[in-house]
Amino acid sequence: MKILVKMIAVLLLTTPILWADIKYWTGAGGNSLASNPNNWNGSVAPTNNDSVVFDGSALFNSCSWDLNVTLQDWTQTAVYSNTVTILTKYQGQGSFTNLSIQGNVSLANGTWTHATNSGGATAVDCLRVTIGGGLTVSAPAKIN
Numbered sequence: 001m002k003i004l005v006k007m008i009a010v011l012l013l014t015t016p017i018l019w020a021d022i023k024y025w026t027g028a029g030g031n032s033l034a035s036n037p038n039n040w041n042g043s044v045a046p047t048n049n050d051s052v053v054f055d056g057s058a059l060f061n062s063c064s065w066d067l068n069v070t071l072q073d074w075t076q077t078a079v080y081s082n083t084v085t086i087l088t089k090y091q092g093q094g095s096f097t098n099l100s101i102q103g104n105v106s107l108a109n110g111t112w113t114h115a116t117n118s119g120g121a122t123a124v125d126c127l128r129v130t131i132g133g134g135l136t137v138s139a140p141a142k143i144n
Contacts, residue, residue, distance in 0.1 A: 010051020107141035
């Protein structure tokens with residue numbers, strides 16, 4: 001009986017990961033918003049537990065990350081030299097206050113940044129990311 005309970009517990013804990021998908025950024029949707037499904041290979045935007053990859057399929061397309069989802073992993077390959085602007089806000093300034101990535105982040109190229117402050121004297125825009133696994137930033141990638 002204990003073995004059966006343990007097996008069910010493991011299954012329940014890993015099921016979201018089993019259903020996760022890998023989404024490839026193309027930036028071909030007519031704007032730079034991550035929420036636009038047409039900017040992703042297969043025309044489906046990432047949802048909770050998906051992994052995202054920015055690679056050679058988007059050589060000239062930057063991304064404005066506006067999705068308030070929890071990702072599994074994030075990868076920017078060496079051929080992706082563009083900028084990802086993460087549109088997180090300070091607490092009390094909007095609902096998207098933290099990009100959450102459960103697993104690993106690998107930045108081999110490109111830039112992570114935040115939007116220019118849109119609140120005048122009030123700080124509104126920030127770069128806030130929580131990473132549950134490892135963070136690898138290889139030259140020439142940078143976090144600005």
